[in-house]
Amino acid sequence: MPAAQPSAIVIFGASGDLARRKIIPALYELTREKLLSDKSIVVAFSRSDLSDDAFRDECHDAITNFARTKPIDPAVWNAIAGRIFYVRGDYASGDDYARLSRKLAELDSQFGTLGNRLYYLSTPPNTFAPIIEHLGNLAAKMPAAGFQRIVIEKPFGRDLASARQLNQLLHGYFDEEQIFRIDHYLGKETVQNLLVLRFANSIFEPMWNYKYIDHVQITVSETLGVGNRGGYYDRSGATRDMVQNHIFQLLALIAMEPPISLDAASIRDEKVKVYKSIRPVPPARAASLTVRGQYGAGELAGQKTLGYRKEKDVAPDSKTETFVAMKLFIDNWRWSGMPFYLRTGKFLPEKLSEITVRFHHPPNTLFQKDSDQPIYPNDLLIRVQPEEGISWRLNGKVPGGQMNIKPVALDFLYRTTFNVEPPEAYERLITDALTGEQTLFIRADEAEAAWAVIDPIEQGWAASGTAPLEYAPGQWGPEKAQTLIESDGRRWMHCGDGQPEPILACSL
DSSP states (O other), X not given: OOXXXXXXXXXXXXXXXXXXXXXXXXXHHHHXXXXXXXXXXXXXXXXXXXXXXXXXXXXXXXXXXXXXXXXXXXXXXXXXXXXXXXXXOOTTOHHHHHHXXXXXHHHHHHHOOTTOEEEEEOSOGGGHHHHHHHHHHHHHTSOTTSOEEEEEOSOOOSSHHHHHHHHHHHHTTSOGGGEEEOOGGGGSHXXXXXXXXXXXXXXXXXXXXXXXXXXXXXXXXXXXXXXXXXXXXXXXXXXXXXXXXXXXHHHHHHHOOOOSSSSHHHXXXXXXXXXXXXXXXXXXXXXXXXXXXXXXXXXXXXXXXXOGGGSXXXXXXXXXXXXXXXXXXXXXXXXTTOXXXXXXXXXXXXXXXXXXXXXXXXXXXXXXXXXXXXXXXXXXXXXXXXXXEEEEEXXXXXXXXXXXEEEEEEEEEHHHHSXXXXXXXXXXXXXXXXXXXXXXXXXXXXXXXXXXXXXXXHHHHHHHOOOOEEEOTTSSSOHHHHHHHHTTTOOOSSOTTSOOOOGGGGOO
């Protein structure tokens, strides 16, 4: 990756959990790999009352605990520590932004950052508007020589109307080329490798369509509950929190047509076409094409819960879903009539993010008389986390005189193939934002097109007035989630009984 220009990286919400766990460690790793200019500075802007030294101590603790490479390298830390500064301020106070502007101008002269600014909004959504307005006013007063870019964390709106409103606000102060809507899934190596897998291997393209593929499953599961995020999560739910962004990004990369080139505009054009091709789910059909769940009381991996409605800051009569499964269709030539099954949830048996591309079942007439084992369909498993890699599931003959057939795997893991740990997603995404590369970020019309799919589903749930179905921690959601796919003669790649089983043991 190219080294970035000298820049001032201004982190709003720098004392928050995301900055501590992801952003600060990523900046340390970029310094270690010499991808961050030695003239770049980090300026934290937050409401906590901290001095420069106190915030540097917090950064050191964050890097020690969460950096990808351990132990912390004193030389690298010393190289970045002297370029970390803290400005206390309120997100709605014009006077505080004026102090921030003066501090940045002072640091420009001291370090030679050339007026370049990367503003990173690691704050709750209700603070986006005042921050954007104040930053827009500051940017208008900056010299034309330096770049002004703004990075916005999810959630980007909570529905189509709010996403449009936020886009209008942003475009009132910044051009689209200056706006970086971040989804950290797009920074993961396996997600980026989807383009290479599909378009740099001629074996897949002829059969990457409904004629050869039976269906696609996308699962993003977590083993933890909402923890201390109950206040945010109860206003969001699994669909807004995970489906509209993370899962839809995976769906778009799996389903998109080949772009005319690898530039940001071409790739994002094709992703938008996918969202616009998704068959609308009318509110009246939301109940038949989706399943909502909410975890009840129980225990998983040592973590006990009294149930979602008993979590901190959650309404006692909450109808917010902590699990959702849905069946969608993409109405275009490539995917005509072929289902995509999506699911995500909390307190599920495994923490994983994976895509399963299941091919049509091979004819059994040749082997059914001689083999005492079923002939499984072929699966292409794309694992995003925890172990990034790809597995191609084939059928092979077991050694011996009998015609026994068993599924076997051709595996590719980043860690063992390249003998390196893949970089954290935030390392790649921050570098891209600093260099102005927008391919792995979400464009305005892309965000709106995704919400246009979700809104009718949410409206259908609201109109029904029904509560999500309860499931116990450690189960793959409510039983109806199994029926959603089993009624089509298929099964989830991870079974619904809560027991960890070999993936192919759950196949039909």
